[in-house]
Amino acid sequence: MRASLIQLGVDDDEPVAARRERAAGLVRAQSGSDLVVLPELWPVGAFAYTSFAAEAEPLDGPTAETMSRAARDAQVWLHAGSIVERAADGPMYNTSLVFSPTGALVRTYRKIHRFGFDQGEAVLMGAGDRPVTARLPETVVGLATCYDLRFPELFRALTDAGAQTFVIPAGWPERRREHWSLLARARAVENQAYVLACGTAGTHAGVRQAGHSVVVDPWGEVLAEAGHDEEVLTAVLDTGRVAKIREEFPALKDRVLGR
Numbered sequence: 518m519r520a521s522l523i524q525l526g527v528d529d530d531e532p533v534a535a536r537r538e539r540a541a542g543l544v545r546a547q548s549g550s551d552l553v554v555l556p557e558l559w560p561v562g563a564f565a566y567t568s569f570a571a572e573a574e575p576l577d578g579p580t581a582e583t584m585s586r587a588a589r590d591a592q593v594w595l596h597a598g599s600i601v602e603r604a605a606d607g608p609m610y611n612t613s614l615v616f617s618p619t620g621a622l623v624r625t626y627r628k629i630h631r632f633g634f635d636q637g638e639a640v641l642m643g644a645g646d647r648p649v650t651a652r653l654p655e656t657v658v659g660l661a662t663c664y665d666l667r668f669p670e671l672f673r674a675l676t677d678a679g680a681q682t683f684v685i686p687a688g689w690p691e692r693r694r695e696h697w698s699l700l701a702r703a704r705a706v707e708n709q710a711y712v713l714a715c716g717t718a719g720t721h722a723g724v725r726q727a728g729h730s731v732v733v734d735p736w737g738e739v740l741a742e743a744g745h746d747e748e749v750l751t752a753v754l755d756t757g758r759v760a761k762i763r764e765e766f767p768a769l770k771d772r773v774l775g776r
């Protein structure tokens with residue numbers, strides 16, 4: 518399975534509508550990949566808290582509509598990263614969108630762990646309340662978003678639900694880049710699963726982004742890693758390796774707690 522992670526540059530000087538069209542063009546350019554991934558809250562910027570309300574959109578809003586067309590044109594499965602969702606009943610959520618190659622929105626995931634402690638996303642957004650998986654032709658994907666990476670119990674729940682590949686869009690800051698790289702590998706090793714962790718490049722709302730999107734295999738080896746700047750990171754996943762490693766080194770079967 519060929520996966521392409523679009524480590525999009527998110528900078529304050531690019532209008533949201535322009536970035537949306539540019540992201541769609543980058544998705545179209547990945548035709549030939551099986552799965553394409555965009556980062557967290559890339560239309561507005563994960564730390565652009567003061568713009569969240571103005572840029573919030575429904576699940577059939579401009580970003581979803583543009584991404585649906587891009588997935589269909591490229592004939593790819595598209596994890597379109599996340600948007601600030603404005604729910605019909607009022608609250609905002611940090612919601613990931615997964616499209617099939619026909620352009621159908623097949624899954625949404627509302628980020629469960631909101632970042633900011635008593636500020637920012639944590640106070641502006643509602644929290645998701647359930648883990649979500651999506652069955653693709655070659656793998657079962659478990660969905661998580663950025664700060665979720667710090668909560669291993671979510672990934673264990675996704676593993677229990679059948680996940681073999683974790684897709685993690687993020688807007689992770691440079692200041693904590695070592696945590697990002699370490700935790701991405703940890704989630705892969707402890708669950709014997711692929712990790713596709715797609716961050717942003719650039720600087721928005723004064724927060725320099727870490728970039729360094731990464732693809733980790735179920736043995737914890739880094740298959741591909743991006744630098745700081747905008748780039749498309751591509752890796753070929755041998756999806757049969759998950760079952761093979763889980764069988765040859767059956768640590769998941771030795772669990773004592775939480776079964």
Ligand SMILES: NC(=O)CCC(=O)C(=O)O
Pocket residue numbers: 557563631632662663664665667687688689690693696
């Ligand atoms: N957008 C986020 O969830 C940021 C998470 C983060 O900065 C961290 O966990 O550190």
